[in-house]
Amino acid sequence: MAPRPQLPALTAERARALLIYNPETGALNWRIARPGIVSGALAGTRTSEGYTQVEIDYRLYKAHRVIWLIMTGKWPAHQVDHKNGMRADNRWKNLRAATPLQNARNRRPGKRNSSGRIGVTQTASGRWQAFIGVDLQNRVLGIFDTFDEAVAARRAGETEHYGEFAAQSLEAAE
Structure with missing residues (x-):
């Protein structure tokens, strides 16, 4: 069996082409239709840990990390912390860059x-x-x-x- 080809890392341009992010509400919606999903539909599903995850190009990403990529143009250096501790609250004002130690303090x-x-x-x-x-x-x-x-x-x-x-x-x- 041939090895699966390595997909390129998600870029800000690709994420912005596929998704619409509303910083006021934290909603992430599909910009374009996908098989079984209409344009404008809410993107992602909730994990058992309470995070929202989204599948892009056959890879799963935590929505708050994709949002960081969309808003800043680059992946976070470490982690993205939810200030209020609510893992599904992806409003831009609730997200901040954090080291693992800083993120662990807010729990x-x-x-x-x-x-x-x-x-x-x-x-x-x-x-x-x-x-x-x-x-x-x-x-x-x-x-x-x-x-x-x-x-x-x-x-x-x-x-x-x-x-x-x-x-x-x-x-x-x-």
Whole structure:
């Protein structure tokens, strides 16, 4: 069996020829008809992780990366972060370039997180501890009598150490 020919990488020109992007709504629509798809139809499908993906020239791409290519003319150097943490919200004002570390800072608590807040845990004595990861080390921000005090300390730590990539914007989305 002959090897599959290597397809050229998607270019901004090709993406713009195939797709229409609305930066205000984040909608990505087909500019031209495709087999089984009419011109103007919404492009892409939702993945199990909540991202929108689009198939172009037999390859799957995450829609937010294609949008970055369309808007800037080049692929992102690393990753594209959704500021509000909502993976399907592809409005231009919600997208920003991020390193993997910056992108990881802007996340929701995992399923095993019992407090509901990243960096806040209850101690064996029933008090609340706040901590933050900086320079590959966990730094304790303090031990507090109430959950709200620990959350406030974590928020302050995120603002100080993470800047615009602090996960505080996720609270508005909840």
